Amino acid sequence: MNYPYAMEDFSQIVTNWFVSLRNPFINYIHKALPVLGLDEIEDIYSETFIAIRKNLLEGNVASGTKWKAYIFQIGYNMAVNKAKQSSRYVQVKEMTSNDDIDATDRFETYLSLQEVMEEEDNETKSQRLSILEREIKYLPEPCETILKDYYYGGFSMAEIMSEIHYQSTDSVKSMKNRCMNKLRERIKLALGLLN
Amino acid sequence: MNNYKDNIDMFDAYLNGTMSNTDRSVFESQLKADANLSQEFSIHKELIAGLQQAGTNADHEFENALKHLSDQEMETITERISIRNKIIPQGRVVPLRKVYSWVAVAAAVVMIAGAGGYQYHQIQTRNRLCDAIFTAGFNPDMTLTRSGDQGDSEAYSEAINRLKHGETVDAISALEKLYSEANDEMRIEYGTSLAYAYVKAHDLDKAWETINSVKSISQQLYGETPLELESLIQAMSGQNLK
Numbered sequence: 001m002n003y004p005y006a007m008e009d010f011s012q013i014v015t016n017w018f019v020s021l022r023n024p025f026i027n028y029i030h031k032a033l034p035v036l037g038l039d040e041i042e043d044i045y046s047e048t049f050i051a052i053r054k055n056l057l058e059g060n061v062a063s064g065t066k067w068k069a070y071i072f073q074i075g076y077n078m079a080v081n082k083a084k085q086s087s088r089y090v091q092v093k094e095m096t097s098n099d100d101i102d103a104t105d106r107f108e109t110y111l112s113l114q115e116v117m118e119e120e121d122n123e124t125k126s127q128r129l130s131i132l133e134r135e136i137k138y139l140p141e142p143c144e145t146i147l148k149d150y151y152y153g154g155f156s157m158a159e160i161m162s163e164i165h166y167q168s169t170d171s172v173k174s175m176k177n178r179c180m181n182k183l184r185e186r187i188k189l190a191l192g193l194l195n
Numbered sequence: 196m197n198n199y200k201d202n203i204d205m206f207d208a209y210l211n212g213t214m215s216n217t218d219r220s221v222f223e224s225q226l227k228a229d230a231n232l233s234q235e236f237s238i239h240k241e242l243i244a245g246l247q248q249a250g251t252n253a254d255h256e257f258e259n260a261l262k263h264l265s266d267q268e269m270e271t272i273t274e275r276i277s278i279r280n281k282i283i284p285q286g287r288v289v290p291l292r293k294v295y296s297w298v299a300v301a302a303a304v305v306m307i308a309g310a311g312g313y314q315y316h317q318i319q320t321r322n323r324l325c326d327a328i329f330t331a332g333f334n335p336d337m338t339l340t341r342s343g344d345q346g347d348s349e350a351y352s353e354a355i356n357r358l359k360h361g362e363t364v365d366a367i368s369a370l371e372k373l374y375s376e377a378n379d380e381m382r383i384e385y386g387t388s389l390a391y392a393y394v395k396a397h398d399l400d401k402a403w404e405t406i407n408s409v410k411s412i413s414q415q416l417y418g419e420t421p422l423e424l425e426s427l428i429q430a431m432s433g434q435n436l437k
Contacts, residue, residue: 166429
């Protein structure tokens with residue numbers, strides 16, 4: 001199969017992921033397992049990337065895997081093992097809160113692209129989605145992280161809070177709503193629906 | 196007239212299936228009766244679809260790239276990045292064993308360099324946090340697009356490019372000039388970039404001064420703080436950068 005990428009593109013794509021997830025990963029694991037030192041978490045992060053690639057090449061990764069969530073889960077498991085091995089494992093903090101009942105499959109039961117735009121032709125759908133994707137990229141951080149994590153990645157508010165270093169889930173929720181409002185304004189502007 | 200932002204929690208609860216049966220029935224009746232609400236709900240679903248599409252595309256791209264990397268390339272990526280400068284989160288809990296070794300190191304530092312050593316370490320840590328906040332939060336593409344939307348000057352684009360390429364002092368001079376000469380509306384945009392530039396220059400006093408000034412203007416004009424500025428405030432407050 002031919003892919004529209006050169007080898008250096010593959011390397012760049014993985015590098016971008018590795019760099020962009022590094023700090024959120026460290027914040028996330030550090031919040032859950034403060035007994036681990038930052039250097040140890042750094043090592044776990046590198047080992048996680050090696051491990052997920054091995055799993056992929058060996059066919060142990062399900063189709064349609066959400067990679068950020070997968071990386072965080074594998075890394076979390078490795079971090080727990082490391083803490084247990086060194087007898088520093090006391091109690092893992094649960095990254096959940098009351099407002100996140102079932103974050104894993106959030107929205108998927110009720111929502112699909114077909115349902116959302118079933119009355120539109122394929123070209124219109126494709127154009128609108130392309131505009132949406134572009135506008136999502138132009139959102140200021142932490143908007144892209146919060147919105148993708150919540151609406152796509154299945155992360156809980158508590159998990160996102162750890163990732164972006166906010167002080168409460170209410171702050172994250174409030175920012176999420178502001179980010180959605182911002183995205184809506186940008187989309188309406190891009191589609192010529194706002195004056 | 197419906198305010199979209201105020202309805203987001205309700206929309207999400209409905210789509211998540213976390214609404215009670217009674218609330219669900221009420222909401223569905225409202226959707227049928229209120230065309231504005233129904234339209235806002237459609238837009239909300241479309242935004243989520245876009246976010247999911249963007250997430251799926253990024254995942255496919257990453258999976259494909261990961262499959263095609265050699266062991267050596269993978270090792271190079273993980274090793275090269277790992278040795279770059281490391282960030283120390285605020286409020287870190289240090290294991291007891293490490294405390295003892297830190298105490299020993301600290302004692303040696305005190306003997307050698309006196310109190311200045313500790314102060315130097317604090318400054319270094321603060322500077323690293325500033326760099327991390329700037330890198331994570333400043334989006335030059337977003338800034339330039341917005342300024343393009345509003346027909347802003349070339350001087351602003353030039354200043355942002357300078358900031359992007361590490362010419363921080365020149366960028367600050369240009370942004371300070373633009374900020375001092377602009378009307379209130381444009382001061383919000385210039386001021387937000389200027390605040391980021393001060394963070395990049397590790398000048399927290401001026402960063403906060405600018406943040407507070409821009410926040411005040413924005414509150415007066417629009418009754419809220421711009422999102423880009425709010426992100427910066429949250430990041431700086433979260434790291435106790437006063």
